[in-house]
Amino acid sequence: MPHVTLTVNGKSHTVDVEARTLLVELLREKLALTGTHVGCDTSQCGACVVHVDGTSVKSCTMLAVQADGADVLTIEGLAAADGTLHPMQEAFREHHALQCGFCTPGMVMSAIDLVMSHPQGLTEAEIRHGLEGNLCRCTGYHNIVKAIAAAWPVMHGRELVAAE
Amino acid sequence: MYDFTYEKPTEIASATAILGKDDEAKALAGGQTFIPVLKQRLNKPTVVVDLAKLGLSGITVTPTTVTIGAMTTHAAVADSAEVAHAIPGLAHLASMIGDWQVRHRGTIGGSLANNDPSACYPAAVLALGATITTDRRSISADDYFQGMFTTALEQGELITSVTFPVPVASSYLKFKNPASRYAMVGVFIAKFDTGVRVAVTGASQSGVFRHTAFEAALSTNFTADAIAKIATPADGLNSDIHASADYRAHLIGVMARRAVAAAK
Ligand SMILES: Cc1cc2nc3c(=O)[nH]c(=O)nc-3n(C[C@H](O)[C@H](O)[C@H](O)COP(=O)(O)OP(=O)(O)OC[C@H]3O[C@@H](n4cnc5c(N)ncnc54)[C@H](O)[C@@H]3O)c2cc1C
Ligand code: FES
Ligand code: FES
Numbered sequence: 001m002p003h004v005t006l007t008v009n010g011k012s013h014t015v016d017v018e019a020r021t022l023l024v025e026l027l028r029e030k031l032a033l034t035g036t037h038v039g040c041d042t043s044q045c046g047a048c049v050v051h052v053d054g055t056s057v058k059s060c061t062m063l064a065v066q067a068d069g070a071d072v073l074t075i076e077g078l079a080a081a082d083g084t085l086h087p088m089q090e091a092f093r094e095h096h097a098l099q100c101g102f103c104t105p106g107m108v109m110s111a112i113d114l115v116m117s118h119p120q121g122l123t124e125a126e127i128r129h130g131l132e133g134n135l136c137r138c139t140g141y142h143n144i145v146k147a148i149a150a151a152w153p154v155m156h157g158r159e160l161v162a163a164e
Numbered sequence: 165m166y167d168f169t170y171e172k173p174t175e176i177a178s179a180t181a182i183l184g185k186d187d188e189a190k191a192l193a194g195g196q197t198f199i200p201v202l203k204q205r206l207n208k209p210t211v212v213v214d215l216a217k218l219g220l221s222g223i224t225v226t227p228t229t230v231t232i233g234a235m236t237t238h239a240a241v242a243d244s245a246e247v248a249h250a251i252p253g254l255a256h257l258a259s260m261i262g263d264w265q266v267r268h269r270g271t272i273g274g275s276l277a278n279n280d281p282s283a284c285y286p287a288a289v290l291a292l293g294a295t296i297t298t299d300r301r302s303i304s305a306d307d308y309f310q311g312m313f314t315t316a317l318e319q320g321e322l323i324t325s326v327t328f329p330v331p332v333a334s335s336y337l338k339f340k341n342p343a344s345r346y347a348m349v350g351v352f353i354a355k356f357d358t359g360v361r362v363a364v365t366g367a368s369q370s371g372v373f374r375h376t377a378f379e380a381a382l383s384t385n386f387t388a389d390a391i392a393k394i395a396t397p398a399d400g401l402n403s404d405i406h407a408s409a410d411y412r413a414h415l416i417g418v419m420a421r422r423a424v425a426a427a428k
Contacts, residue, residue: 057268062199
């Protein structure tokens, strides 16, 4: 059986997996990190989004063996040890950007990548385009978009001047 | 998903050796098509050969060509200022594939090897008259696409890169399926000094095709008006729950006119 060595939320793990094991299965079933969700079978919903080497990917559409040697960040790795929420989590809470919460872990992980990869600023249109891979059945997206725009200045430590 | 053996070779020769000696061995690029297929048990490979360590990603731009390594992700093409400058339609096409996370993993080589009849890259490759380079030969776009999910690739043959000639102007417009974001109809227009080439994806039962009537008209008069009166026959076009063949035929004209107007 292949074994995979990877870092998840700062901690190194070596795990035996079948070659067919998905990254999301490794996270949820082998490491008991059930914050990452599975919402579809078709790679469309984004409930499973995590960061692999700093980039948001669908962990249901990546084999665990492909993540050998990678640095993985999941929703569980965001809050500080004392429980202080990550600015994106705080913005979601503050702006009522979740209802049932099922899509939220994937939304938050995509949102963080979106904000970090747009240091020059982020327009509302760019936020909406950036969220195309994350489906939400509850919120209607407006408050998610607001939360992301609100998290940008906190994460970059300066004002968000959005030039459309 | 059925289980398989996983290999991650570091040389192209070892990858093709594994793929060449076993008909059931399959290459894995970004996995954004192949892994969903495996999950549905539509394919049962013995060996999965991951192409990630073969050094096949990267973009090289010269004044006349853009060469993109097979493992280059859609996101890398979309974000390349050099590609956007040389072939704006190509960078725009890449930025509209699927969603952001799909673009982070999905590759140009995987898209072309798969040749989904609704995929975007085949339209760019055919309209621009690109050359597909494999581990063993070069294949011109006109010879490469052989019907939906069918290409000129032999068992075990790997795409290593794709070379696009730089056109005078280009654009790609797609009418997306709102759920999957694949093209219901996508039209790529490439204007060269020698003439105009037009490729249509998403519409035909036999995959991407060149629209020769539009090409002839646009080669003499590169305006949306030049093709306004050319009707596209609905014969051989797809009819499904998303759109009828007649509707797709109509959309081809609409998307082509918009693409001509947007070409730069
Ligand atoms: C939600 C979603 C939306 C999508 N929307 C779009 C869209 O709008 N437009 C679009 O065009 N595509 C879309 N796609 C498909 C996406 O672009 C895929 O990334 C692409 O089709 C396949 O590329 P890949 O690198 O993921 O290949 P893989 O899935 O890894 O492989 C696909 C096939 O190609 C073979 N292969 C891979 N690389 C090579 C190579 N170098 N040489 C020979 N054979 C090879 C594999 O063996 C396999 O059979 C979407 C996918 C998803 C999941
Ligand atoms: S679970 Fe739906 S995209 Fe991964
Ligand atoms: S909050 Fe329920 S799916 Fe998004």
